[in-house]
Amino acid sequence: MGKILVIASQKGGVGKTTTAxxxxxxxxxxxxxxxxxxxxxxxxxxxxxxxxxxEIKNGLYEVFVNKIPLTAAIREVGLExxxxxxxxxxxxxxxxxxxxxxxxxKLLKSILKPIKQMYDYIILDCPPNLGTLTVNxxxxxxxxxxxxxxxxxxxxxxxxxxxxxxxxxxxxxKTLKFSGILITMFDRRxxxxxxxxxxxQYGFKDILFKTIIPRNSKLAEAPAxxxxxxLVDLTSSGALSYLKLAEELINKDNRI
Numbered sequence: 001m002g003k004i005l006v007i008a009s010q011k012g013g014v015g016k017t018t019t020a021x022x023x024x025x026x027x028x029x030x031x032x033x034x035x036x037x038x039x040x041x042x043x044x045x046x047x048x049x050x051x052x053x054x055e056i057k058n059g060l061y062e063v064f065v066n067k068i069p070l071t072a073a074i075r076e077v078g079l080e081x082x083x084x085x086x087x088x089x090x091x092x093x094x095x096x097x098x099x100x101x102x103x104x105x106k107l108l109k110s111i112l113k114p115i116k117q118m119y120d121y122i123i124l125d126c127p128p129n130l131g132t133l134t135v136n137x138x139x140x141x142x143x144x145x146x147x148x149x150x151x152x153x154x155x156x157x158x159x160x161x162x163x164x165x166x167x168x169x170x171x172x173x174k175t176l177k178f179s180g181i182l183i184t185m186f187d188r189r190x191x192x193x194x195x196x197x198x199x200x201q202y203g204f205k206d207i208l209f210k211t212i213i214p215r216n217s218k219l220a221e222a223p224a225x226x227x228x229x230x231l232v233d234l235t236s237s238g239a240l241s242y243l244k245l246a247e248e249l250i251n252k253d254n255r256i
Contacts, residue, residue: 002116003253005123005179006141010161011154012128014147015184017044018219020125025228026246028081032120038087039137040127041095046086049077050226059088063111064101070111079231102132105172109140130164138165139172143179150186150196179252184213211245214238
C-alpha cells in the first residue's frame with residue numbers, strides 16, 4: 001500500500017531538501033518505487049538534479065493552476081525507481097498563483113489519490129513555513145518527518161511547530177502519523193551540538209529517529225554534481241546515514 005510522506009519544517013536551512021532527495025534516492029536503491037514532489041516554489045528538487053525550471057514544460061505549477069494530470073509532470077532523474085515532480089515556478093506572479101490555488105487545502109490530496117498506489121512512497125518536500133502549500137502537504141500525507149539541527153533556534157521552535165501540526169492534523173487529517181524527528185548536519189566535535197542532542201533525546205526520545213545525519217563534505221558536494229550523495233560516494237558517511245535512515249523508516253512504517 002502506497003504511503004505519502006511529508007517533510008516539513010518551519011525553519012529553513014535544516015536539510016529539508018537534502019533529506020527529501022537523499023532519503024528518496026536511498027529508498028529507491030533499496031527497491032522501493034518513489035515519487036518526489038517539490039512543493040517549494042524555490043525549486044530546489046529540480047536544481048538538485050540539474051533540471052532547469054525554464055526547460056521544464058510541466059511541473060507542480062501546471063498541475064495546481066492549469067489542472068493538468070500529475071502524471072504529465074512526472075520526470076525521470078536517471079536513477080531506477082525514483083521520479084520527481086518539479087515545482088518549476090518561473091517568476092513571482094506564478095508563485096503568487098501557486099499559493100492562491102493552494103488555498104484549496106485538500107487540492108493536493110485529490111491530485112495524489114489516483115496515483116498513490118503506483119508508488120511505495122510519495123515524498124513531499126514542503127516550503128520552510130506553515131503556508132498553504134505545506135498545509136496541503138500535511139492534509140494529503142500519511143506520515144510526517146521533521147528535520148532539525150542540533151542548535152538552539154531549532155530546539156526553541158520545535159515545540160511550537162509540533163503544536164501547530166497537531167492542530168492542523170486534528171482539524172484536517174486525523175490519520176496523519178508522526179514518523180519522526182530527524183537530526184541533520186550534526187557535528188559531534190561541537191560541545192553545544194552534543195548538549196542539544198542530549199536534550200532532544202531526553203525530550204523527544206519516543207519520536208526521534210535513531211539515525212543521525214552528520215555534516216559531510218560529500219553531502220555538500222552532491223547538489224553541485226546534480227546527484228544524490230549515494231551516486232557520488234556510496235561509502236561516505238552522508239550516503240551511509242541516509243541508507244540507514246531509509247531502512248529505519250521502512251521498519252517504522254511496518255510497525256505503524
